Amino acid sequence: MKISIASGKGGTGKTTVAVNLALSLKDAQLFDCDVEEPNCNLFLGYDLEKVEEVNVLNPVIDKDKCDFCGKCSEFCQFNALAVLPEDVMIFPTLCHGCGGCSIVCPNEAISEVGRTVGVIEGSVNEDLVFYQGMLKIGELMTSLVIKALQDHIDTNRTAIIDAPPGTACPFIASVKNVDYCILVTESTPFGFHDLKLAVDVIRTLGIQFGVVVNLCDIGDNSVEKYCIEEEIPVLMKIPYDRDIARLYSQGIPFVNEMPEWKERFVKLFRDVTSLYEMGNCSEQ
Incomplete structure (x- = not known):
């Protein structure tokens, strides 16, 4: 019980x-x-x-593959990513580790790394x-x-x-x-x-x-x-x-x-x- x-x-x-x-x-x-x-x-x-x-997976951006389309930022409900014209800002403490950003990325530019x-x-x-x-x-x-x-x-x-x-x-x-x-x-x-x-x-x-x-x-x-x-x-x-x-x-x-x-x-x-x-x- x-x-x-x-x-x-x-x-x-x-x-x-x-x-x-x-x-x-x-x-x-x-x-x-x-x-x-x-x-x-x-x-x-x-x-x-x-x-x-206890770890949570955070996104890592491969900027050689990223074309800054913004799909990852649009998907994230927790505002953990902000896509600029020539950069992507990641806010690790806001990330819930769902992995959705790596799924929606059309260029496979996002991988994940653990954070304790x-x-x-x-x-x-x-x-x-x-x-x-x-x-x-x-x-x-x-x-x-x-x-x-x-x-x-x-x-x-x-x-x-x-x-x-x-x-x-x-x-x-x-x-x-x-x-x-x-x-x-x-x-x-x-x-x-x-x-x-x-x-x-x-x-x-x-x-x-x-x-x-x-x-x-x-x-x-x-x-x-x-x-x-x-x-x-x-x-x-x-x-x-x-x-x-x-x-x-x-x-x-x-x-x-x-x-x-x-x-x-x-x-x-x-x-x-x-x-x-x-x-x-x-x-x-």
Whole structure:
């Protein structure tokens, strides 16, 4: 089963939920898909090894063959090429590596060369299999790195996916192929507003989901009231707890020091599994 842990905004406790849930399960995998700023390993402290480089193919122009007809530039939807009267300008960071420009070129003047945009790192440990993606500084191909990271998911084991915050393309790339999505939010005006944005996206994608309310005793009851009205299951509530905050500040997953919470995360997983199975039955 693939479960994504997502949020409409940053700072809601999404990574905290992902790490503690993964550590509470047996034979689990954890994937940090927040490739612009992965931080799960701040709490795990694993020695990571490079698994693979993520590359995108960029065009190279043979100017002895090119007649500057402009067909490549007209084809490119990402404005990665600009054809001038006697030159072709290439903007590598805009290129999505589709290879279409080389196909439409009538003179076979375009070849392709790989450019590294990110790296996948991983570690296999007794308690957890962990992978993270790291986007190269200055690159824009976030979704490509996320896709390469998710290619390492073992479908025979439970996979917990820590998605990037927000509702943009990286968020969609992280959640679109999962079985269930847990949206982590907080009872604040910003948390409530961005939760509704995330709910709209998840519903559009047709993914089953539920909500975890972090810092549930701070703010008001607007999130829980909204979930009741929208028939969204509230899977867990995490209070504002001094011990949890202290462990977090020390980079320690709180399930390692507070065993009662490990039991609660196991129950969370069982509830998610039951809801997923019920949802599949209702669709048949």
